[in-house]
Amino acid sequence: MGTKQEGKEKVTEQQEAMTSTDQLLQADARLDPKAGSTAVSEFAIEAEGLTKAFGSFVAVDHISFKVKRNEIFGFLGPNGAGKSTTINMLTTLLKPTAGVARVNGYDVVKEAAKVRQSIGVVPQEYTADEDLTGWENVVMVGDLYGLPRSFTKQRAKELLQMVELTSAADKKVENYSGGMRRRLEIAMGLINQPEVLFLDEPTLGLDVQTRAAIWGYINKLREQFGMTIMVTTHYLEEADAYCDRIAIIDHGKILKIGTPRELKEGLGGDVVTLTVAGDLAEAKAAIKEILAVEADDLEANTLRFKVKDASTTVPRLFDALAKTGVKISKLSITEPTMDEVYMEYTGRSLRDEQVSSEEAFRQRATIRRARARWKRARRA
Amino acid sequence: METSSTRIRVDNGPLHGLWAITNRELKKWYKNYILLAMSLVQPILWLGLFGKSMNLGSLFTGTAFNIPGLNIPKQLLDQLGAKVMLSTFGTTNYFSFLAAGMLAFIVLFTSMQSGMSIVWDRRLGFLSKLMTTSVPRGNIIVGKALSSVLKSLAQATIVLIIATLLGMQFRQGINALDFAGMYLALFLMSLGLSSIFLMLALRSTSWESQMAIMNLLNMPLLFASNAFYPVRLMPGWLKPVVEVNPISYANDIDRQLLLGSTGMGSLWFDFAFLAVFAAVFTAISMYLSWKYLSR
Numbered sequence: 001m002g003t004k005q006e007g008k009e010k011v012t013e014q015q016e017a018m019t020s021t022d023q024l025l026q027a028d029a030r031l032d033p034k035a036g037s038t039a040v041s042e043f044a045i046e047a048e049g050l051t052k053a054f055g056s057f058v059a060v061d062h063i064s065f066k067v068k069r070n071e072i073f074g075f076l077g078p079n080g081a082g083k084s085t086t087i088n089m090l091t092t093l094l095k096p097t098a099g100v101a102r103v104n105g106y107d108v109v110k111e112a113a114k115v116r117q118s119i120g121v122v123p124q125e126y127t128a129d130e131d132l133t134g135w136e137n138v139v140m141v142g143d144l145y146g147l148p149r150s151f152t153k154q155r156a157k158e159l160l161q162m163v164e165l166t167s168a169a170d171k172k173v174e175n176y177s178g179g180m181r182r183r184l185e186i187a188m189g190l191i192n193q194p195e196v197l198f199l200d201e202p203t204l205g206l207d208v209q210t211r212a213a214i215w216g217y218i219n220k221l222r223e224q225f226g227m228t229i230m231v232t233t234h235y236l237e238e239a240d241a242y243c244d245r246i247a248i249i250d251h252g253k254i255l256k257i258g259t260p261r262e263l264k265e266g267l268g269g270d271v272v273t274l275t276v277a278g279d280l281a282e283a284k285a286a287i288k289e290i291l292a293v294e295a296d297d298l299e300a301n302t303l304r305f306k307v308k309d310a311s312t313t314v315p316r317l318f319d320a321l322a323k324t325g326v327k328i329s330k331l332s333i334t335e336p337t338m339d340e341v342y343m344e345y346t347g348r349s350l351r352d353e354q355v356s357s358e359e360a361f362r363q364r365a366t367i368r369r370a371r372a373r374w375k376r377a378r379r380a
Numbered sequence: 381m382e383t384s385s386t387r388i389r390v391d392n393g394p395l396h397g398l399w400a401i402t403n404r405e406l407k408k409w410y411k412n413y414i415l416l417a418m419s420l421v422q423p424i425l426w427l428g429l430f431g432k433s434m435n436l437g438s439l440f441t442g443t444a445f446n447i448p449g450l451n452i453p454k455q456l457l458d459q460l461g462a463k464v465m466l467s468t469f470g471t472t473n474y475f476s477f478l479a480a481g482m483l484a485f486i487v488l489f490t491s492m493q494s495g496m497s498i499v500w501d502r503r504l505g506f507l508s509k510l511m512t513t514s515v516p517r518g519n520i521i522v523g524k525a526l527s528s529v530l531k532s533l534a535q536a537t538i539v540l541i542i543a544t545l546l547g548m549q550f551r552q553g554i555n556a557l558d559f560a561g562m563y564l565a566l567f568l569m570s571l572g573l574s575s576i577f578l579m580l581a582l583r584s585t586s587w588e589s590q591m592a593i594m595n596l597l598n599m600p601l602l603f604a605s606n607a608f609y610p611v612r613l614m615p616g617w618l619k620p621v622v623e624v625n626p627i628s629y630a631n632d633i634d635r636q637l638l639l640g641s642t643g644m645g646s647l648w649f650d651f652a653f654l655a656v657f658a659a660v661f662t663a664i665s666m667y668l669s670w671k672y673l674s675r
Binding site for chain 1: 411504
C-alpha cells in the first residue's frame with residue numbers, strides 16, 4: 001500500500017513540475033530580460049585568444065571558441081585544466097590577462113555589469129545561505145539582481161516547483177541533502193531569467209538518480225526557454241549523453257571541439273569484432289571490398305576492424321559474405337566511448353580525476369560541518 | 381516567443397541589492413533565538429555585575445570614616461564626596477557614568493563581529509555567488525556594515541533599557557532629541573568601526589585570524605577610551621590615544637546628552653569627528669571592496 005501511495009505522489013509531482021514550466025514559459029513572455037539593450041549576437045558566447053595567467057602559471061592559454069544560441073556546450077577536462085578559470089572569466093569573476101570574450105554580445109570586461117544581468121551561474125560549491133530557508137535564498141538572489149519583489153516571488157515559486165523543492169521551501173538549507181542543495185542552486189541561478197546559464201560541475205558528488213534529474217532540468221531549460229547552457233563536467237558519459245558539443249580542454253588549451261558523435265567518429269569509427277566460420281581470407285577480402293577497411297586477425301576465426309557508423313554499414317556485409325559461403329557466427333559492435341576520445345586527446349584517463357575532485361568536494365563539506373559545530377559551540 | 385511583453389523594471393541603480401545583503405545578515409541574526417538571547421544577557425551581566433560592583437560613588441558617600449580629632453559632620457563628607465564624583469565623572473552616580481559608556485562598549489563589540497561574516501561567506505562560497513550577481517561591489521561591504529550598525533543600535537537600546545531599570549539617572553529635562561543624538565553618535569561610530577573590521581577581513585579566509593584581531597583590539601580600544609574612566613585623569617601619554625579613539629567621542633556625546641556632563645569638547649566637534657571617521661572608513665572600505673572583490 002505504501003508503494004502505491006508513493007507512486008501516486010510521484011505522478012502528482014511530475015504534473016506539478018509540468019504545470020510549473022508552463023507557467024514559467026508565460027513568465028518569460030512577461031519579462032524582457034534584454035530591456036534597453038541593443039546587443040544582438042548570433043553566438044551566446046564568443047571567446048577569442050582568452051588567456052589567464054596567475055604569475056608565471058598560465059591557467060588558460062589563448063583559447064578560442066563559440067557557443068551557439070540554444071546549445072548545451074560542455075567543457076570536459078581534468079582538474080586544473082582551466083575549466084573553472086574559463087567559466088570565471090566568462091562570468092566576470094576574473095579579468096582575462098589577454099584576449100576578449102563576449103557573452104550575450106557584451107564584453108566581459110568592458111560591459112561586465114550587463115553580462116552579469118543576463119547570465120545565471122551555478123557555481124561548483126554550494127553557495128546558498130544555510131541559515132536561511134530555500135525560499136529566502138531564492139528571493140534574496142532576486143533582490144540582489146534588483147528585480148521587483150512581486151516578480152521575484154512569483155518566479156521563485158515557479159522555480160522551486162520546477163526543481164521539486166516546494167515542500168522543502170520553508171526549511172532551513174542546512175537540513176537539505178546534497179541533491180536538494182544542488183537543485184536549489186539551480187533555482188537560484190535562474191531567478192533573473194538568464195539567457196545563458198553557466199553550470200560548473202552541476203552533478204559532482206551526486207548519486208546517479210539525482211544526476212539524471214539535474215540533467216532533466218537542464219534539458220528542459222534549453223528546450224522550453226531557448227536558454228544557452230555552458231556546463232563543465234568530469235562525467236564523460238554525461239557529456240556524451242547531454243551535450244550538443246564538447247570542448248576537450250587540458251593544460252589551458254582546447255584540444256578538440258565537436259559533437260560527441262564527431263569526436264567519437266574522429267577516432268576512426270566503431271570497433272567491429274567478427275567471428276566467422278569459413279575462409280578467413282575471403283571474409284577479409286569482402287570486408288575490404290564492401291567497407292573499404294583492413295581487418296586485423298584477432299585470434300582463430302576472429303577479425304576486428306574499425307568502421308564509421310557500423311550499425312548501418314555492417315549489414316551490407318552480410319549479403320556479400322553469404323555469397324562467398326562464409327558464415328558469421330558472432331558479431332559485436334562497440335561504439336567508442338568518450339573515455340577513449342578523452343584518452344586519445346589528453347593521453348590519460350579521466351577516471352582518476354573524478355575521484356580526486358569528489359574528494360575535494362567532500363573536503364568542502366567537512367569545512368561546512370566544522371562550521372556548524374563551531375557555531376553550536378559558540379552558542380553553548 | 382510572444383511579442384507582447386510588459387517589461388519588468390529591473391533596478392540597475394547603484395544601490396540595488398544593498399538592502400538584500402543587509403536584510404540577509406539581519407535575518408541570520410534575529411532568527412537565531414539563542415544568539416539573540418545571548419546578546420540580551422551580555423549587557424545584563426556587564427551592567428548588573430560589573431556596573432553595580434564597581435560602585436565608585438560609595439567610596440565617598442557611603443563611608444563611615446572620619447579624621448580623628450576633626451570630627452567632620454557626615455553630611456559634609458557626603459557633600460564633598462558628591463562634589464568629587466561630579467567633578468571627576470560629570471555625574472554623582474558612577475553607575476550612570478558607566479552605563480552611558482556601556483552603550484558604546486556594546487556597539488564596539490557588535491561592530492567588531494562584522495568581519496567574521498565576510499570570512500565565512502568567502503569560505504562557504506556565498507561570496508562567489510554574490511559576485512556573479514549584478515550587485516555593485518561596494519554594496520557588499522556597505523550592506524554588511526549597515527546590518528552590523530542596525531544590530532549594534534538594537535543592542536544599545538537593550539542596554540539603555542536595562543540600565544534604566546537598574547537605576548541609571550538621566551539629566552533633568554532630557555528630551556527625545558537627546559536620545560536621537562545618542563543614536564546618531566552610535567550610528568556613526570558603528571559604521572566606521574564595522575567598515576574597518578570588514579576591510580581587514582576582505583581578503584582573509586581564516587576566521588581564526590579574524591578572531592585574533594578582534595581579541596587583540598577590543599580591550600585596548602575600550603581601555604584607551606573614556607568608557608570606564610574620564611580622560612582628564614589619565615596620564616599624559618595616554619591622552620592623545622584616547623583623543624583619537626572614536627569610542628571616546630561617542631561616549632562624550634552620550635554623557636553630555638543623557639547625563640548632562642561637561643564634555644571633552646563641544647558636541648559639534650564630537651559629532652564632526654565621528655562623521656569624518658565614519659565617512660572616511662566607509663569610503664576606503666568601498667574602494668577596497670571594488671578593488672579586491674573583483675580580481
